[in-house]
Amino acid sequence: MTLYTIPTNQIEEETLRVNSLDSYQILDTLPEKEYDDITKLASFICGTPVSLIALMDEERNWYKSIHGDAGMNVREMPREISFCKITIQGDHLYEIPDLTRDELFSENPLVTERNVRFYAGYPLINSEGFRLGTLCVVDFVPRKLDTTQREALRTLANQVITNFELRRQRQMLEQKNMELEDSNARLSQFARLISHDLKSPLQSIKSLYELMRIDPRNEGEYKGKIDHYIKRMSKMIDGLLAFAKNDLSSLKKELTKIEVIVSTLMHQFESRNVQIDVVKPLPEIETESVLLELVFQNLISNAIKYGDKETTRVSIGCEGTTFFVKDNGPGIAKEHHQQIFEPFTRFNERKVSGYGIGLYTIKTILDHRGSKIWLESIESAGTTFYFDWVP
Secondary structure, three states: OOOOOOOOHHHHHHHHHHHHHOOOOOOOOOOOOOHHHHHHHHHHOOOOOEEEEEEEEEOOEEEEEEEEEOOOOEEEEHHOOOOHHHHHOOOOOOOOOOOHHHHOOOOOOOHHHHOEEEEEEEEEEEOOOOOEEEEEEEEEEOOOHHHHHHHHHHHHHHHHHHHHHHHHHHHHHHHHHHHHHHHHHHHHHHHHHHHHOHHHHHHHHHHHHHHHHHHHHHHHHHHHHHHHHHHHHHHHHHHHHHHHHHHHHOOOOOEEHHHHHHHHHHHHEOOOOOOEEEOOOOOEEEEOHHHHHHHHHHHHHHHHOOOOOOOEEOOOOOOOOOEEEEEEOOOOHHHHOOOOHOOOOOOOOOOOOOOHHHHHHHHHHHHOOOOOEEEEOOOOOEEEEEEEEEO
């Protein structure tokens, strides 16, 4: 038996062919009626006991559909003993009336061991011009197809390709739908983040406008502060958009004075019932400042939002690359220490506004940076959140 090998100058074309076949995601799938009906009809028209839809990858001939048995009921066979490896070299019907008399296949184990005598196959040529496999009929006695049978086999082969193309289009449509659903989910997430994280600076701007109305003499000072908050909000929107798009790596690093970030937030949350102190010096580092600000803002905001004492006290500091935000609030039960980082999760019984996404946002940011966040808490006495932030 003479084995067919791919000529060196055709290896690149063969790689493209196999890649095209893979794009249909059909190899090793279960039998489907639409293909089984085609092989059944092919056998009926050609008068053969066996008909197959064969797809050929780098190493094997795999059968999407098999009609008949008689020793041919296998799901795949090595490419080197397949008749179809010759069929896919051309664009027309490849027919061998008597395999025992054929120079290429007379010693083929399918002939010598399984007594196959007749083969006729039509290449499955897709819209890109690649021959993916064959629709073939097999018999155990010599025979020859007539003109009508050959034309019918060609028509059925075209129907196989039509089914393949519809399958790929359906898969592409499903993929687009998944991407659209993901895009809509991220858009909803972005809207929630905007509502959640821009609420505080917006409230500060509102308060400044009110002060400017009451005390117009200091209008210039108030306008300067308003401009500062607007610039902060613009940066935060960029950061939140990158977060919602799962594209945090697009944010540029810049030299960041963490004390300035915290000082700005202290003024933002300034209230006679809130006391915020920096108890440990905060460093100056090169980092994504908008992300670090989001982390501090959410931790401080939560400490104030859930505070249950007459005066809410928040302490901020760091040891090396580990930062902490400590409050004197109601504390968090130990069994909830992991769950609080899940989205839309809230365990505090106080009725406060919000979505329950602040800690989830923080954890996502830190996970992206390969960092972690954890907490220590005493019920009724307060909670300390720790997080690593390596520049």
